[in-house]
Every structure is written in structure tokens, then in C-alpha cells.
Amino acid sequence: MAKKNQSILPEKGQKKPVSQSYWSLVWWKFKKNKMAIVGGIILIIFYVCMVGIAEFIAPYDLEHASNFTDASPQAIHFIDKQGKFHFQPLTYGLVKKIDEVKRVRTFVEDPNSQQYPISLFVKGDPYKLFGLIPMSLHLFGIKSTDPQATIFIMGTDSLGRDYFSRIIYGGRLSLLIGLIGQFLTIILGSVLGAVSGYYGGATDMIVQRSTEFLAAFPDIPLFMALAAAIPSYFSPIAVYFMLTVILAFVRWGGLARQVRGLILSLREREYALAAKSSGASDYRVMFRHLLPGTMSHIIVIATLSIPGMILAETALSWLGLGLRPPLTSWGVLLQEAATIRSIRYSPWLLWTVPFIIVTVLAFNMLGDGLRDAMDPYSGR
């Protein structure tokens, strides 16, 4: 054991205090895991760009409809038609094209049209950053006021709205539902798990039977049935809130079981007995002394189950049982993309899928790293 500790502690230990806290050991071990760091960075970027400053990152407003309906993605050119290299990349204008084979009308790039250089920090659709600061600056765009000057790097949908902007905005609701839903799950699961493990007896019995019941109910069908029961006259925000509550309500069982198991062993420890014999109330013993001891487990379980929540929202909205327009989430975007017709005629609408997959993978990478790091005393 002593030998292992030496390898874990920093070598130049003279300046630092010799005994490291648990969390600093966790951080120390977490830092060494490249995959987890990459996952964490991806998630920070996603959350900042989509939840925080989506309005700034997206070149257009969510509902900014242009005349270019079903336009295919515009490439960003560094080398123009004449073969000249431009340090400042450019796009070409769009032109209407009737596809004789598929019998549809789309817009495609026209290399003979004018060139529009892309610049950073361009004034565009006005918005309020964080809902407060009025701004009109966007990360990138085209300065020209010509109606032909557009930048649709992932094409447009059937109303001519920039799909990249919509994905960025859609990420806000999808990513938030994972966090908020998971937060509710943690509260519900850890409180019920703690109470069930601490008191035992009838309380334990009731909580355990409910988790078993939830486990026996196939979860996606349960989500669907509950989501279908949300009345259609609810406002979009109320639907969003209800959906979050539903996700949390269905998923708390697994966490409660784990917390219960941990509390069962922790409550027999000396410090818990000490707290109790010095007159601490049940409430205090449970939430001040025991629950913090399960925190590392809760964080790991939570991180690993956020992707499940995001996917559940995506699946529900995609099937038309969850969020509905005008709310825009990745699932709502998929609704339009995931038909045979749209895959055939406007396959760029599937750009949502890689975003979802990257998010899910990043959460798995981060969670995996956390799981290893939360047990810093093990040799691995």
C-alpha cells in the first residue's frame, strides 16, 4: 500500500503538504487519462457553444428563413475557380437547380457566380446574449449585404433556414435536458436510496419494490406512453418541463439501488455511530455524514447515464412524442431528417446525427475516466 501511495503522490513533495486530499488525488489520476480529458474538452466546448453562446456561434437566427429552400451545403473554399489561393476563405452564390432524375428542386453552388469572402465577427441577426445583452455580432459570416451572399455550411431545410444554426440552437435543449433531467434523477435517487438504506424496514420495502417495478417496465415504451399523455394544449415550455420530469421519474431506480447499497455499508462505520451517539438527528447523519461518502459513485453513475437521457429525448422527439416545434432540439431536427424521402433528397439534414453521437461518446469517455479516477488508491 505504502509503495503504491508513493507512485501516486507527486515526486517533488517537499513544497506540497505530504498528505493529499481525496479530490486532489482524483484530479491527479484523472489528468493522466487522455481519453477522458478529450471527452471533457469536447463537452465543455459543446456546452459553452450551444448552451451558453449559441446565438453568437450560429451565423443565423433559429427561425431566419431565406429564399434558398432545401439548399445543399455550401463548401468553404480556400482555392477559387481560377486556382488562386485565398487566405480568407470564400463561398460561391447558390443557384436553383432542377434535378431531372429525382424530380426535385434544390439550390446548389454556382462556381460562376460572385465570390463572397467569409470573415470573423460579422454583424448579422440581432439577439440578446444570455437573454440580457443586446448584440448582433456572430462568430463568422459574410459581410456583404447582397441577398445572394449566404453561408449555409450544412445546407438549409425546407423553409430555407440554415441547418448549422439550427443544430447549434437545437443542442441547447438537448444538452440541457440531459443535465437537468440527471440533476432531478440524482436528487430523487440519492434521497430515496439514502432513506431506504438508512431506515430499512417498511420504507426500504416500498422503495425497493418501486425500483423493481420500474425495472420490469420496459423503459423506452414507458417513456413513450408517458410522453404521449402530455396534453397537446400545453405550452412548449411546459412540455419541455414535463418531459424532463418524466425522464427523471423513470430513471431514478438504478441510482437509488446503488446509493442504498453504499449507505447500508456506510451506516455501520464508526463515524456514523459517533455522529449518532453525539446526538445528531437522522436527517443530519444521512445527509451530512453518509451521503457525501457516496458522492463519487453518484457522480460517475450520473455522468454515464446523461447520454441515455439525451438519447431518450432525441428518440421521443424524433417519434413525435416529445418536444414539438417551435421548440427545436436534436430530436425535433431528426423528425424532418429521418424519412426515406428526406434522406434521398436532402441527406445533409442527417448532420444532426454526428453531433448526437459525438456528445454520447464524449460523455462515455469522460465517465469512464472519472470511474477510474474516483478510486485513486487502486493500482490501475
Add this chain to the structure above:
Amino acid sequence: MLSYIIRRIGYAIIMVVLVSFVGFLILKLPSLVPGGGDFLTQKLASLRARGDRSAEQQIETYRVRFGLDKPFLVQYIGWAGNFIKGDFGLSFEYEKPVKDLIGERLTMTIVLAVATLIVTWVIAIPLGVYSAVRQYSFGDQVITTISFIGLGMPGFLLALLILFVAIVYLNMEVIGLFSQKYIDAPWSFGKFVDLMKHLWVPALISAVTGTGGLIRIMRGNLLDTLGQPFVEAARARGLKNWQVIWKHAVRIAINPLIVILGSEAFPNIITGSALVSIVLNLPTIGPLFVDSLRKLDMYMAGTCIIFFTILLLVGNLLADLMLAWVDPRIRLE
């Protein structure tokens, strides 16, 4: 053993009854909340929009025919009582017995689930074993990476991407379970062969998530087992390497996988393949269920929920029995 099975079946029956009641209640919710409606309110609106004068009258006849005029508990008991007798009620939308609509789809759901299960195990076990035996080799690293990606890859999104490739690059219109000429044909050997030819694509897609997880668990378990004294002893007796690994180590390392099969893998397969079926439009109960939920077709949706639950509980029971059979140390009480 027998008493254990009987007890488990009894427990499963209680669960199914509970699920059916709660499920029925949830499906009934839209008509219980103020301002909400059921299938008939939707139908009434569409009839009125068409300018049908006798709309109200028609709806009332439907209401009596479907038994929706009775109080909630009477409706539930009536439906559940008939369910046991094999009558699952009428589908509002198709105005046909649910039994006729669901019959063949249920078989296909089970076929797809079993196929997915087989694909998962056939891929996961050899790869997991290889990756444990050749730990840190190049092959191990490739397998570990692939399994990690597979674990995070949601089946229905993968199905969408595959549909994209099939439509855009291969110019295939549909990925079903049968070729055109067999869709409505009666069962024959040719149809069976045709099914097998088509089945592997959705089975492989539904299997991806589960396979990723199983490979990782198999690798971890086998690594733990390979370090144990009985493996050393087997080697010391001069057994061949493959015998030591497959007959001694894998035999023990596989037990936790069977536990996972019941508790995690099977539920995931049932719900995962339901979503995949919706994307690929396969004739399983998944698409039917979603459709009935959208239309508030209550008896149909309720029947689907019950069958999902039964499949799940039967899967759990079979996994537990298999564990007892594979690992004789386990005594079922």
C-alpha cells in the same frame, strides 16, 4: 428448482398485472386530464372538419362499441379479463381485433430479438477472449476502441446512417425483413431462407450497443480469471493453451455475462430493436406501438406494453435458469 421456477413465474404474473394496470392508467391519462381527449375526440374533430352532419352520433356509437362509455375500472377489468382469454380488444384505428394485427408482428419481434442476442454473443465472446488473451497487443487495442465506440453508438442512429448509405450510395429503397415477393406469401421454406437473408442487417445494427458492452465485460472478467491459481494449475498439468482458456478460464469468466444478459442486455435489445425497427420499417411491434400511441389507440398500445413486459420477464427468467445450469455452484432458492 421447480419451486423456484413456479415462484418466479408467480412473481412475473404479479408484475405483468401491475404493469398492465399502470400502463392502462397512463394510456387513459390523456382523456382524464381536463381539456385532453382520447381517440374519439380526435376522430370527432376530423369528422367535423369534413363537414359530417352525423359526427356526434357516429362517435357515440363508437364509444359504446369500444366500451369507452363505462367508468375507468370497469373498462380495465373488462379488457384485462378478455386479455387472459386471448382477446386483446379492438383497435380503434383499424377497427379490427388487436390480436389479428399483432399476431405475426409478435413472432417477428421475438425472431429479431433472438437473432440480435445470437449476433451479440457470437461476436462479443470471441473478441472479448482474444482481447484478454492478447492483452495490450495491437488487436486488443483495435477491439477495445471499437467496443468503446459501439457502446456509445445508439442503434437507431446507426440504423439511420445505414439507411442513408443504402439509399444514397447503393440505391436501395427499403430494408425490410422480406423480399417483395414474399411479403404477403404464406410461410414456406423459401420465405424462411429469404427472412434469414434479410434478418442479419437489423440484427447486427441492434446488436452493436450490447456487443460493445459485452466485449468490455468479457475482457475484464477473463483477465481477472486468467490470474487465478486454478488456471496456473491447469497449465501446470500440461493442458493445451486453448483448452486452458476455453474449458477452464472462459467457463468461469462467462457467468457474470449471463447475469448481465438478464438484467441489462435483454431489456436493451427489446427496446433498442423496437427503435431500429421503426427506422427500417420492420414488421415488429415497435412501429405499431409508436403509431398506436400517436393515435391514442389505447387497447393496441396497452397490448404492446404488456407484450414488451412479458418478453422482458421471460428473458430474465431464462437468463437466471441458464446461469444455474452453467454454474452448478449456484443454488436457486
